[in-house]
Amino acid sequence: MILSRTSSLQAFLSIPLLLLALVSVAVAQTDPLPSWKDGPVKSAITDFVAKVTQDGGADFVPPEERIAVFDNDGTLWSEQPVYFQLAFALDRIKAMAPQHPEWNDTEPFKSVLAGDTKGLAAAGEKGLMEIMALTHSGMTTDEYAAIVADWLKTARHPRFDRPYDELVYQPQLELLAYLRANGFKTFIVSGGGVEFMRGFAEKAYGIPPEQVVGSAGVTKFELRDGVPVLVKESKIEFIDDGPGKPSGINNFIGRRPIFAFGNSDGDQQMLEWTAAGPGARFIGIVHHTDADREWAYDRQSHIGKLDKALDEGTAKGWTIVDMKNDWLTVYPPAK
Amino acid sequence: MILSRTSSLQAFLSIPLLLLALVSVAVAQTDPLPSWKDGPVKSAITDFVAKVTQDGGADFVPPEERIAVFDNDGTLWSEQPVYFQLAFALDRIKAMAPQHPEWNDTEPFKSVLAGDTKGLAAAGEKGLMEIMALTHSGMTTDEYAAIVADWLKTARHPRFDRPYDELVYQPQLELLAYLRANGFKTFIVSGGGVEFMRGFAEKAYGIPPEQVVGSAGVTKFELRDGVPVLVKESKIEFIDDGPGKPSGINNFIGRRPIFAFGNSDGDQQMLEWTAAGPGARFIGIVHHTDADREWAYDRQSHIGKLDKALDEGTAKGWTIVDMKNDWLTVYPPAK
Incomplete structure (x- = not known):
């Protein structure tokens, strides 16, 4: 019964799917990443996506395995002058x-x-x-x-006098949308508090709560006047940073990503873990090189220190975004 | 640029969506839950789903909030003579x-x-x-x-001489598919080991790894000959049972479910947590009453003890499945 229902559904759906294919062709003619400057970095992204989505191609990855993970602080939004x-x-x-x-x-x-x-x-x-x-x-x-x-x-950010959740990176918003349009499931994997990030991730990035992985404190279930509540305790349950990121990915997502983006040494193990899987991989690092529009910092910074991961990324040919040169825009226009 | 692309996509997609609506009408004429006996339990399920999916209705829930959680042992597959x-x-x-x-x-x-x-x-x-x-x-x-x-x-189950992952409940397989067809996202929230369950959840239930929440041990990131691995340690990180289930839901899913199914006192807090949210809720309990086709056990059982949750469910009018009477089939046919 279930089976025959599925089959007739599939028959019906083949018409929409055909239309969708036509849409895809139409869409391909507009630039899905307008805030990314044309060049090797942008091409690395679009070449990778083309490769893993080409049905029948050598690098094809089925949609359910198209897992993309992004660090948050310094990768999807700014992290200066303090997290x-x-x-x-x-x-x-x-x-x-x-x-x-x-x-x-x-x-x-x-x-x-x-x-x-x-x-x-x-x-x-x-x-x-x-x-x-x-x-x-x-x-x-x-x-x-x-x-x-x-x-x-x-709250307003001290330098830009804008709400903090407007200081997200426009190129990354486009990248997230582009990946999702190509069948990827996009996740945040960040050292930030998981409940804090869920306060803006869906609205700011289109990433639903169940696709946010982060550090977490212990919560305690209680009945208060018969009403169940979860009380946040000060004890830490899990730190999703450094070597904790592959553990978090394993525990929360349960599949190895094929696409990972970070910006600091705290992301190094997540990038290594993603890179080590079989088949095509995309590994990206945001290098903060733009003191005018954002900030310039790397090896000596107390926040978002990028040192060992920069060396490894350079040696291994990971895609390193030079913010100043590769991003035509940094933030979306003020609302 | 992104916005206009989205709009044209939506325009194209309206044709498929229209077709999909027609399909839905056609599908409604076949029974999506053929292994559930007609009666109050089955109606409680279908009435709830009809209610929360009726666009414009008083109990409508947008698709992104249609979170359904299922315990695993004793709720989706058997748990006797031992887990x-x-x-x-x-x-x-x-x-x-x-x-x-x-x-x-x-x-x-x-x-x-x-x-x-x-x-x-x-x-x-x-x-x-x-x-x-x-x-x-x-x-x-x-x-x-x-x-x-x-x-x-x-491995073969000692009583049924079948692979363990064939001893899943046919009515629940239909229910999972029915919920998904109605825009629900289905999750496992179980005391079982999260990595153990991921070994069969996708194939057996159609539930992908990232929608499996369970107990977890600590894993340690290591480089072995330069290759990153995660080593399973004997230390427990999180026990997803009893009052831990609402915490697990909060930590992994980040949204309160509107639909929850369990079978034992270990599910009681998850059921309470789900029931306590605003709007329409479905709370189900599998009561093991079928010694011939499966097992009969509840208040005195060492495995899957159902005592306090049975009292609470009865008092609060939760949907209690009498396996013997409400399920026309227990297991799918042998493969």
Whole structure:
């Protein structure tokens, strides 16, 4: 019964599929990546996609295996002068301060409230972790999502005076859409908090929540007045960075990607893991070379350090995007 | 550029969509759930699906939010006389025994090798955990996948003398296909090992790896002769059972399901979490009542104990499947 239904469905669908094929031909005549400058980087992308989608070709990959993974910070949106999730956390400390008068005399909060970046830097990683834990736990997942949504609506980036979720890269938006139009399933695989990223990933990138892989804290199921809630605890469950990225891919996606894009040494193992699979692979790195339109940083940067992965990518012929030269536009126009 | 391309695509696609709508009308005349007996349980399913897919209706749910989650053991396939993943582990101990002569004198291995179920039971949960850890770690993820694939090909269930992955429930296969045909995204959310389940989920259920949520061990990224591998360690990263299921759903899927199916108290929190969302919900429980065609067990069972969730489901009017009466068929025909 099921089988015969499927067959008749297929018969009906062959007409739409034929039309779709005609559409594809029509679409091929417009440039799907207008913000990418013509040249070897752009060609590396389009050649790869053409190759793996050519039915019957030597490098053909069936649609269900067309998994593309993107780091987020520095790959899909900016990450300077601080990771945007840290900017969120610092704003939260300020918002929560009236309920915590003791913070005026306690580091790292004192420095945050005084806008003292040197004092904050002196608090080191321990201080940052304390800020992240405090601002990302002690509420339900629904409450947290509402806080993130509110922040995205109201906060403005200090340099560009735009909402943070507008500082996404226009060329990457085009690339995501282009990959999906070619049967790829696009995922974020990022060190950022998975629930934080889900606050904007669907709207900003068209990536649904179930295709966002990130770092996660432990959540605890509770009944509050008979209503089930998940409470965010300060304990970390999984860090999706560096060697954690292949583990995250294995655990969440369960298939090795054929396409991976990163921008820092924290992406190196994800790029290696993707590259090591059989058949055609695309490995891309965003090199931040554009101090005018965005930022220029690599080997010496505390944020998004790109050193070992740049050497490996150069040696292995991975596709390295020179932001200044390869991207005609960086951000989409203001809304 | 992207926008205008999307618009012309949509214009072209409206013709196929129209045809698809006609197909839907035609399909509605055949029964998508032929193994479900006509009656209140089957109607609860079809009424729910009709309701949430009726465009413009009060209970309409957009396709991207049509998330359906299924427990695996006892909900999609059988779980007696022991969880199939435990049967796999016991078979592995036997296969590995020649390299471990010391096991002949060491519990719990001695009992496993002698087929002494009482001795194995005496080893308790600690013994079982040792067996699970030993058989699920110490190899790469690729090696493990090959071992599982080989076992599924060769092992036979003791009662039915069929491969384990043929002991899936025909009514649930129809239900999964029916939900997908109605725009649902179907997920497994199970206490079983996520990598074990991915060994059969796509072939058996049509559920791709990235839609399988399960318990997971820690994996470690390593370069072996320059080749990246993920090594399975014996440390547990996440247990996707009981109150862990809502956490797993939150972490992996990031959206609250509108449809959930389970069969035991280990599913209770997942069912509660799903039921507590706004709008129309479907909550189903498979009650194992069929000793002739499958097994009959509930409140007193050590495997798949169904006690508190049965009381809650009865009190709240969840859909409780009486396997003996509601399912016309249990397993698909042998291949």
